[in-house]
Amino acid sequence: MRHVDIRLARRVALAFAAAAVALALAGCAPQVQPLTFQNGPAGQLHRTAEIVYHRMAIGYLETGRYTTNVLVDVKLPAGAKWTLLDYARDGSSYRLRVTSTQVPGTAWDVSPGGVQRVTAP
16 A cells, blocks of 8 residues: 555656646746737728738738739728838749828838838838
């Protein structure tokens, strides 16, 4: 009987050690925040830039290259436009800028790396 008690104690100790390690590592895990948009025209423009990014990514997955053809039916908020700033001839990369007359001085650059808010000239 004594031999069984020692095995049980080792298993319990091992379980507690594993739980402690798991909790310690959970504190190191990155926290994912939901994407939140501002209200009003700035939020609408940011949301549009995110839609442009995802449309371009889907187009790349479908065809193997980036193409602005996938943006033909993107609904733009009032006063908004997208402008192609850079495009690789082989369709491997691009950079677009989404701006609006409703949000002067602010723009969102869209590239395969994501969406980034920038100061518009």
